[in-house]
Structures are given as structure tokens and as C-alpha cells.
Amino acid sequence: MDLAVNLPGLSLKNPIMPASGCFGFGREYSQFYDLNLLGAVIMKAATGNERYGNQTPRVAETASGMLNAIGLQNPGVENIIQTEVPFLADYDIPIIANVAGSTLKEYEEVARTFNQAEHIQALELNISCPNVKEGGIQFGTNPDMAAKVTEKVKRVSNLPVYVKLSPNVADIVSMAKAVEAAGADGLSMINTLSGMQIHLPSKRPLLANKTGGLSGPAIKPVAIRMIYEVKQHVSIPIIGMGGISSAEDVLEFLLAGASAVAIGTANFQNPFICPEIIENLPNVLQSNGFTSAQEAVGKGII
Amino acid sequence: MDLAVNLPGLSLKNPIMPASGCFGFGREYSQFYDLNLLGAVIMKAATGNERYGNQTPRVAETASGMLNAIGLQNPGVENIIQTEVPFLADYDIPIIANVAGSTLKEYEEVARTFNQAEHIQALELNISCPNVKEGGIQFGTNPDMAAKVTEKVKRVSNLPVYVKLSPNVADIVSMAKAVEAAGADGLSMINTLSGMQIHLPSKRPLLANKTGGLSGPAIKPVAIRMIYEVKQHVSIPIIGMGGISSAEDVLEFLLAGASAVAIGTANFQNPFICPEIIENLPNVLQSNGFTSAQEAVGKGII
Amino acid sequence: MMKKLEVEVLSSTDIALDTMEMELKSEYICKHAVPGQFLHIYVEGHTLRRPISIADVDKFNNTLTILFKKVGSGTEKLAAYQPGSRISVLGPSGNGFDYIGVESSTVLLVGGGIGVPPLYYLGKALAEKNVKVISVLGFQTGASVFYEEKFKQLGDTYIVTNDGSYGSRGFVTDVLWDIAEIDRYYSCGPLPMLKAVCTELPHKEGYISLEERMGCGVGACFACVIPTDDNGGYKKICKDGPVFAAHEVSL
Amino acid sequence: MMKKLEVEVLSSTDIALDTMEMELKSEYICKHAVPGQFLHIYVEGHTLRRPISIADVDKFNNTLTILFKKVGSGTEKLAAYQPGSRISVLGPSGNGFDYIGVESSTVLLVGGGIGVPPLYYLGKALAEKNVKVISVLGFQTGASVFYEEKFKQLGDTYIVTNDGSYGSRGFVTDVLWDIAEIDRYYSCGPLPMLKAVCTELPHKEGYISLEERMGCGVGACFACVIPTDDNGGYKKICKDGPVFAAHEVSL
């Protein structure tokens, strides 16, 4: 079974990668298995300077999902390049850097810095983090802002740019079209849905940040719907994510129009989820009549 | 324990009612228990004429939720008034009519007809049905359209109007403010999130309508977040819904700012869910330090 | 009248490829169930209940049988329930097969795959009324065949498999011409099979049992509708069905 | 090194109000676990694993003990697992208590409620090193008290309950003045208690075990951070902790 997928700047031996923020910079999960098994790895978001993120509690459990409000805690782009990238570069897998910021300028700077560094194959432009006070989400819900940040980042970087879309919008297609027109090489979708849990004993929002991003199987139907809709209106490829926890789920994403997928929350329940899915995917593809992963892409669209 | 809640036009002995579309017109569930136990009942959506809805399959199961694309099947407002309302009117509970349409005119007509009928205590204005080709959702994602339909309906009817908001928007607060300014007496939120499931054996969307509305516990965090945000910006009361399946869930909605709640999907798993929640609510309120349901409303907002 | 009941699982047995026979204890259901009705079964961890036909009732011991195929996560989980555990069911649900005035006639039962179960309880009820029962049961392959012996005790029984690995090869409709004169037929199985059966037997009185994905299972949500012949009308499979007169609905 | 393991439940016993003692079988964990480490336990139907401390290890029989309180749906469900069933755990996780050079000194263990469990395994390890162990254990009420006898076997043990229904009335800090000279302390329990203990014993070497809601439990998601004393730094409770030197973190 041919699992290989070629995307702008990324030649993947299989379409499975861990999602940004759910895999740190790979060190922890490398204790469980050989990261070379992965199609690629998407690093935790990077900002211009080190960020300490939100107060705790930062996570809550929900029905078939979870909320998180980490708040983009990360050591900053320079530290990531110096300390984390070399660790990942020892593996033979493409590294995708997740770029975040509070201002257009910060996005530009982070992208420029990654562009100058070695070993980074692509940027994932995170315009959809619901968990920081400024930046993030406003770029992700306004097509003009989204286009602008995409354009700026494209200008300062030669790396292919995958824009990560927020599902917290009424019209995902116009967001996708706007960033495609602005030069995006691909899309990454979806980020988390904005949600909240109230803690009964304390009678207040459980997360210190009050709201958090909903991820996990609960949001899979929203992800599938958005990818299905967007696929019909853009010609750039989509990295799909949102609630994947089995090889069958991966096929559902491929059929909806994703060319590759990322796996987030499921890593927490089962640290081996990525290699297990990679192992099962050939069977699932075959028993559904496909001879390659590529062949299934968009085949569910009628 | 005092469970009574007073809302515009509705004096409820308890804050629990079945959600529109999940309880038909009450006949089926009246075989299981005495409907007089309920705080109120919200009827299935009514349109100007009889509608046959979408093709089947119309429902799909998802992780902690379900998708539906019934497509507003209903016998039409006149038939509802003649055949269904009298059945419900034999009970001593307020009847809320859910008003739907494809055009402004149809909304007006349905509202006017209910206004002239007996036994209806309030209207729930459904501007958020994601499962019909025209109408519904476009009124629910554009604040100006939402305001306009609210205004028109208010003009032709003396009944209090609860506008049912769609969660498929980037900014729920501006939707809420727009309909409040247009004269809404209350809000009802949330309707379903737009989603999709792809059926692997047939390699196509499982629902004949392709997309459907996601409901059930999966969406509860989205509902809580939206109610929490809206409550701080409007002064009209909120009927909360989205994934409620226990008395603890009800308290979470009250704390977030709902004054009463509706229960949808949970009826399908347990036909007795409404009376069971009504029975458990006093204990849950008491053990969390409340002496009435009313007292808990909005207390989780910090 | 349908009720919500906790019933005990008495036994659970593999009887064919992916196919389980489960015996349940419930006085209420045994007392009230008629052939063709179903149970709406809650399976832990699942939002929606699963509709499963009542395949047999032992009124003396207050036990009933369901037969189901493991096709997805719900039926897989149901198959894992151990004897002694209790499951929540709504039932008996829907309307069963009409067999008034059927005495001393010849009826044909046509079942396909997991549509076979409700026909067994019906066949037993008919045999008790001295009706001559002829059964045609279609399966995908030999390993899927179940209840052949039980149907044979009710009357002539023809087994058909798609791959010819057991019985005759083909579809149930391939053996219908072989069958002696009948007065009426009852059928349950996949939609293409039901259509074919209705087309093959256009002038016979026929009753068919239909499937559709359900939400409530009680008639409240409009998920499981089927158009009726009169223009624009519809029926709810969970409440008005699952059994319909063949001429009543448009397949 | 932490591994993902399927371990067998050997027994599950109610030992106090809402409090369970569960014995598990795992050679790997028994071989590698040090006091203060935890297991990250998968509970069916739940997105996130539950962190539960290792309360005791029997290296001879390869069995280990966890003690947990039923506080929510996950621990309720865990309590319902029957002997013979298997649960998935990650472990042994985190860093345990540091007790190098502790020989022939006097240490104080201060545990609050469900913070008591990790101290038992620690106390046993210390007692084996001929350390003089004094324990102060606080509970809400008499019905919640557990492991009193076991701690008594390790050394002097003071029980405090908030409502005075057993032992002395008040908080663990109320009896600290009563305690003879100690060289070092170890504490685990609710945050207010840990703060109070650190404040009461400012000049002693102390180690505390912290709790926080976790995502991954392996150090990858930044959910469980705690600020450290040096400005702006932070540690991950799941990976760098749960045990920290008292001066290392800002509570």
C-alpha cells in the first residue's frame, strides 16, 4: 500500500503527523517509539519571545473531548531553533514549524527567523489560537486580516505556508479563499472550537483563562464538514485534523478532502496512537478499495 | 426548593423543557409520563405550509453527539394549531411555538397565525436551522438579517419572542445584541453546530442532506461559552440548551447565565430524562448552596 | 404499550459469522410483543439506541430472543454484554405483522441476512395457527446462515447464498418461481431485496418490514420517515412501522 | 523509564468514606517505581487519563497499591473495575521524593486527605533505611481516615480531622508545634495545606508533591506547569514533578 503523499515542500512517507501543541517538540514521545515512523512532525507554536502562557488549570475534560487554554507557552522562536530543532533534525522526518504571534510584526519575525534556520520544511501559520488575549483569533475570523498576515509571512519566507484555520466562523470557505488568494500553499484545519466549562464546586469557569479550545472526537463532525466545504472551493491541499483517533477516522478525513492529517488530543490517551494508525491505515485503505492514500483524497465529495 | 422561574410571558414551575424538534408535539412522550411535570414544552418547528423535509438518512451518531438533518418536516402552522395544540392545551404547561420559514414573509405569517391561535404562550424564533436550503441559517449568521426578522415578527405578534441563535458564528454577542435591540424578549441558545459524517462503506456523506446539525453532550462546552459571553452583554433572559443530560448540567447552564433550559438529544437515549432531571434538580441546587433555581442564574460569571 | 425496561441478559451465543443470538428476560415484553416489533436498545457509551427485532418469545419462561449482526461499534459492544448484565430497552416498539384471517392459507416468508430474525417469531405464530409456512432465506455466504433448522420445523425452507457456498446460488428472488402457490408474503431484509420481492409478487398481498436510521425510536423526531403512496404523505418507521403493507409505501 | 502497560486489577476494596484501595499486578512498575511517582490511568469512556500516586509496592510479589477517592466520574468508574480486569497505565511517571543522605535522621511526613497515599510508600522506604518517621495525617472527618495502623507501624502518627470527629481537631499545622525536632519534611495534600506547612517550617529542608490537571501526563502539552522561584521559569508537574523541593516552586 502506497501511503506517500506529496504536498508543497513536504514529501511525506505517510500522511500522519502529530498536531501542533499536542506533541511538544517530540522529546517525550520519542521515549515511546521511533519518531522516524511519522510522516512529519508539527512543533508547538513559536512566538517571537518566550511566553509563559496562562494560569492553571489549563485543561478540562469534556464529553468525547477536552478544553485547553495553554496560552501559547513556548520558549520563543530562537530557543526553539537552538534547542529543539536539532533534536528533531536527527530524525529523517520533515519538521513543520507552527508560527504564532500577537501582531502582524511578530508573525513576520517568527516566520523570518524560521526561514533563516536550517531543517524547517514548512510553516503552519496559526491564526486561530483561541487562548490568547491579543492576536491569534482575530486574524482567524476576519478574511482580510487572515489574507494580510498570510501575505506578509509569504513575503519574508521561502518556506511553504500552511494557514491553520479557525472553526469559529460562520463562513469557512471565504476564510480559505482569502488565504489562498494571499498566497497560502496549503491549509491546516481545524483548530479548536471556543468553549467553556463551569466547575460546580467553585461556581466559576474551570479554566483560569475562562474559555478554552475544544478538541477531540467531539469536534470531528465539524472538521469533516469544513474540510468537505473548503475542498470544493480551493486548489491548495488541506492538512486535516480534529478528533482523529483511528485509521478509519483518517480515511474519513481523506474522503472529505484532506491530503494528510494531524493527530492531537488522541496522543494524550494513547501515546502510541500515531504509529498504531500508520500501521492500520494500509488495511483500512485496502478494505475500502483504495490502492494508495493519495487515491482517497476528496473521493467522498458528491 | 423553589424551582419556579418567571420569564417574559412564561411562568414556569420549573426551568426544564424539552427542546424543539426532539419531542414532536408531546404525544409520544406523554405515553411515558405526565407532561404536567414539565416546566413548559417547545413544539417542533412550524412553517407556513406542510413540509416533507429532507431525504433519509436524516440522523447519524457521533462521539457524544448526533447529527440531524430532518429539514423542518412539519404539518404546517394551521395543522399544528388544529391538531397538535389542543392535545398539549389539555395539560397545564405553557406551550412555546417554534417558528421557522424560508423568507421574511413566511416567518411573519407563521408568527401571525400563532398569535391568533389560543393556548400559545410564547414564540421561539428559529433563525438557526442549518438543515434547509433557504432561510434559516442565513438569518442566523447575519446580525442585520436577524434583527430584521425579529422586528417583523414582533410587529405581527403580541406574544413574547425568544430568538433562537445559531452557534455557527464568529461573534455570538453581536448576534444577541442585534436581536435584543430589535425587540426580542429573550434568547434561546444554542441550536446545532453544522457538521458532517462520511460513511466509509458508501464513501459519501451519510446524511442525504450531506451536512447536519450536531447536538448532544459534545457541544455543551460551546453552548456554555456562548451563554456566558452573551449573558454579560444583554439584559433579556436566556433559555439555554446544548448537550444537557443531567441536573448537574442544568446547574452549569444556570451558572453560565441561562434562566431556564431545554433538553433535546438526551430524550432519545432516555425518554424519562426531563422528569428525572426535574426530580434531581432540587438536590443538586441545594448541595451547591442554592435555595432556588433563580438564585443560581449567572452566578458562575466572574 | 411500549415501556422503558431494564432486562437481564440470560445468554449470548455466536451462531454464525458475526451473528449473535441473545436471550433476554422480560415478563412485560413477552406478554405484549407481537411478531415484527422491535426493541430500542441502549448500548453504553452511545448517544442513540439501536433498534433490534424481536426474533422469538417464550411466553412460558418469559424469555425472548434477539439475533443481531456485529456491523459497527454498537452491535460489537452489545455482543460483549455478559450473561447476568442488564440492558435498558424500550419496547415492544412499533407495529408488528398483520396476520388476521390468515388461517389455513399458505404464506411465504422472505428474509435477507439480518432481516431474517423477525420472520422467525412470525413463522412460529403462523404455524401455531395451522398456516402453511414456506421460507426463503438469503445470506451472503454459507458462514452467515443461521436458524435454518428452526425454519425447517415450520415448513419448507430454501436457503440462498450470494456466493453459492451453501444452498442455491444467487438472490432470494431467483427461487421465488420455484415456490408453489401462496396467498400472501412477509418480507424483511435489505431495501434492494424488498424492492425485488415486491416486483416479483405484484398481485399478492404482502407485508414488508423496513429499516431506517432512528433518532428517538418513538415517533417524536421525524428521523425515520418513508414516503407513502398518496402524494406527499409519509409514515414513521419506528411508530407506524416497521411493518407496512407492501402497497402502502413507496420504496 | 515510563512505559505504557496493561496491568491486572487484583483487588479493589472500600477502605474509608469514598476511598478505594486497589491492588495491581505489574513486574515492570514494581521494579522501577520510586516513592512519589504516579500512574497515568486510562478509564474507559474518558478523554484524559487520571494521575494516581503509587501508594505501595511489593517487589517480592510484583504487586502495587493505589489509593484513591471517588470524586468524579473517572474515579467512580475506576472504582467499579472488577478483579481480573485489565487497565491501561502509563508509568511509573514523574520524579519521586529525593531521600539521598537521609539515613539516621528524623523526618516528618505531612499528608492531607488523598495526598496521604504517596507518603506511605515513601515512609516504608525511609523506615527500611532506619530513618525515624513521624507522620501527621489530616482528614476531613473520622470516616475518611485510612492507613492509620500502617503509618503507626512506621513511627509516631498523629491523626487530625477538620471536624474533630477522630484524632485531634483542626488542621495538620495545628499539631506541628507538638512534634519533636526533625531534619526534613515531606508533604502531599491540598495546596492550602502545602502552603501552610511550608510557612510553618521555613528553615527545614522540605519536599512537596503537587497536583494539577493534566493533559498528556508526559511533559508534551504544557498543561500542568507551576512557576518556579527564578523569575518567569516554570516546571512541569507531570515530568519535572510531582515532587519538588519546597524552595524550588512558588505556590
Ligand SMILES: Cc1cc2nc3c(=O)[nH]c(=O)nc-3n(C[C@H](O)[C@H](O)[C@H](O)COP(=O)(O)OP(=O)(O)OC[C@H]3O[C@@H](n4cnc5c(N)ncnc54)[C@H](O)[C@@H]3O)c2cc1C
Ligand atoms: C426496525 C429495525 C429492526 C432491526 N432488527 C435488526 C435485527 O433483528 N438484527 C440486526 O442485526 N439488525 C437489525 N436492525 C439493524 C440494526 O439496527 C443495525 O445493524 C444497528 O443499529 C447497527 O448499529 P452499530 O452500532 O453496530 O452500527 P453503526 O454503523 O456504528 O451505527 C451507527 C448508527 O447508525 C445506525 N444504523 C446503522 N445501521 C443501521 C440499520 N441497518 N438500520 C437502522 N439503523 C442503523 C445505528 O443504530 C446507529 O445509530 C434493525 C433495524 C431496524 C430499523
Ligand SMILES: Cc1cc2nc3c(=O)[nH]c(=O)nc-3n(C[C@H](O)[C@H](O)[C@H](O)COP(=O)(O)OP(=O)(O)OC[C@H]3O[C@@H](n4cnc5c(N)ncnc54)[C@H](O)[C@@H]3O)c2cc1C
Ligand atoms: C500527581 C498526582 C497524583 C495524584 N494521586 C492521587 C491519589 O493517589 N489518590 C487520589 O485519590 N487522587 C490522586 N490525585 C488526584 C486525582 O488525579 C483526581 O482526583 C482525579 O483525576 C479525579 O478524576 P475524576 O474523573 O474522578 O474527577 P473529575 O472531576 O470528573 O475529573 C475531570 C478532570 O479533571 C482532572 N482532575 C480532577 N481533580 C483533579 C486533581 N485533584 N488533580 C489532578 N487532576 C484532577 C481529572 O484527571 C480529569 O481530567 C493525584 C493527582 C496528581 C496530579
Ligand SMILES: Cc1cc2nc3c(=O)[nH]c(=O)nc-3n(C[C@H](O)[C@H](O)[C@H](O)COP(=O)(O)O)c2cc1C
Ligand atoms: C493541549 C493543546 C495544545 C494545542 N496547542 C496548539 C498550538 O500551539 N498551535 C496550534 O496551531 N494548535 C494547537 N492546538 C490545536 C491542535 O493542533 C489541533 O488543531 C486541535 O487540537 C484539533 O485536533 P485534535 O482533536 O486531534 O486534538 C492545541 C491543542 C491542544 C489539545
Ligand SMILES: Cc1cc2nc3c(=O)[nH]c(=O)nc-3n(C[C@H](O)[C@H](O)[C@H](O)COP(=O)(O)O)c2cc1C
Ligand atoms: C432531531 C432534532 C431535530 C431538531 N429540530 C429542531 C427544530 O425543529 N427547531 C429548532 O429550533 N431546533 C431543532 N433542533 C435543535 C434542538 O432544539 C436543540 O437546540 C439542539 O439539539 C441542542 O440541544 P441538545 O444538545 O440537548 O439536543 C433539533 C435537534 C434535533 C436533534
Ligand code: FES
Ligand atoms: S426515530 Fe424518531 S420518529 Fe422515528
Ligand code: FES
Ligand atoms: S500534562 Fe502535559 S505537560 Fe504535564
